[in-house]
Amino acid sequence: MSDATIEVSGLRKRFGPTVALDGMTFTVTPGTVTGFVGPNGAGKSTTIRVILGLDAPDEGHALIGGRPYAQLPHPLHHVGALVDAAALQPSRTGRNHLLWLAHSQGMSAGPVDAAIELVGLGSAARRKAGGYSLGMRQRLGIAAAMLGAPRMIIMDEPFNGMDPEGIIWMRGLLRSLAAEGRAILVSSHLMGELQGIADHVVVVGRGRVLADARVEDLVARASGDQVRLRTSAPADAAAALHRSATAATVTDAHTVTVSGVPAQRVVEILSQAGVPFSEVTTHRATLEDVYLQLTSSETEYQAGTLHREARR
Numbered sequence: 001m002s003d004a005t006i007e008v009s010g011l012r013k014r015f016g017p018t019v020a021l022d023g024m025t026f027t028v029t030p031g032t033v034t035g036f037v038g039p040n041g042a043g044k045s046t047t048i049r050v051i052l053g054l055d056a057p058d059e060g061h062a063l064i065g066g067r068p069y070a071q072l073p074h075p076l077h078h079v080g081a082l083v084d085a086a087a088l089q090p091s092r093t094g095r096n097h098l099l100w101l102a103h104s105q106g107m108s109a110g111p112v113d114a115a116i117e118l119v120g121l122g123s124a125a126r127r128k129a130g131g132y133s134l135g136m137r138q139r140l141g142i143a144a145a146m147l148g149a150p151r152m153i154i155m156d157e158p159f160n161g162m163d164p165e166g167i168i169w170m171r172g173l174l175r176s177l178a179a180e181g182r183a184i185l186v187s188s189h190l191m192g193e194l195q196g197i198a199d200h201v202v203v204v205g206r207g208r209v210l211a212d213a214r215v216e217d218l219v220a221r222a223s224g225d226q227v228r229l230r231t232s233a234p235a236d237a238a239a240a241l242h243r244s245a246t247a248a249t250v251t252d253a254h255t256v257t258v259s260g261v262p263a264q265r266v267v268e269i270l271s272q273a274g275v276p277f278s279e280v281t282t283h284r285a286t287l288e289d290v291y292l293q294l295t296s297s298e299t300e301y302q303a304g305t306l307h308r309e310a311r312r
């Protein structure tokens with residue numbers, strides 16, 4: 001195994017009667033951004049805490065570059081983590097917070113200013129961190145995670161509290177860190193946040209993995225072979241498609257949904273039959289569609305379902 005791989009294997013953990021982890025298993029490989037997604041209570045934070053040695057599992061193990069966190073000689077050099085951006089001493093300046101962290105790990109002050117620069121906190125670095133917005137605290141947390149130039153990075157809900165500009169910046173940062181060969185694990189309860197940045201997603205519910213796949217493959221699978229056709233003669237279009245043994249349903253006065261054949265074949269059939277049409281589009285699912293399909297029966301709380309319905 002590469003020394004920049006995060007491996008989670010068969011994790012089980014209960015908190016009293018609550019099963020938080022129920023056989024959680026996945027791997028984060030170097031050079032990829034792996035999204036770790038699931039509804040509230042799915043077990044994401046507990047998994048991350050176990051990886052970082054902050055919680056002990058009842059069963060299973062988590063390895064960072066082949067070793068448990070507790071056995072890493074200088075952890076910040078192996079893995080950088082953003083877990084709780086609020087966890088800082090409010091009366092310290094951002095820079096002093098980073099200096100304190102660096103010294104506690106036997107590092108010089110050298111990497112501190114580079115990390116401040118990397119996260120764009122230069123102008124605020126000498127202000128008390130207690131006055132930072134949540135987005136600034138997230139940036140400070142990321143600077144802390146980057147201090148030891150780690151090859152593995154774990155971020156729990158890094159987009160929380162970030163404004164749109166911060167989100168764009170964060171996306172670019174994660175992509176460039178992965179392009180440098182780092183293994184990156186990013187949790188989120190919003191699948192949409194990961195579209196365009198995650199190469200791979202691990203979707204979880206009730207403490208176990210529901211899907212572990214490349215984003216491209218998941219989206220292709222959820223999209224099916226569906227083509228949407230706009231036409232002024234939907235009944236004629238459906239009849240022509242049926243004559244060619246193609247499944248087609250009139251969806252409304254101007255639309256027919258066709259299944260099982262590519263858009264090009266739909267165009268051929270309609271042209272041969274002389275049926276007019278104005279638009280033929282291949283349906284492509286979003287990552288959010290995939291997520292909703294996978295987690296529809298996995299939300300811990302009914303309110304979670306209502307929340308999702310409300311957003312649609």
Ligand SMILES: Nc1ncnc2c1ncn2[C@@H]1O[C@H](COP(=O)(O)OP(=O)(O)OP(=O)(O)O)[C@@H](O)[C@H]1O
Nearest residue numbers: 015018020038039040041042043044045046047189
């Ligand atoms: N310290 C704890 N004591 C008791 N129950 C806990 C504790 N930590 C987590 N749990 C429970 O374990 C389950 C998994 O929680 P966890 O925080 O890992 O989920 P999550 O996917 O990170 O959710 P969220 O998106 O809400 O942060 C939940 O039912 C939660 O209530």
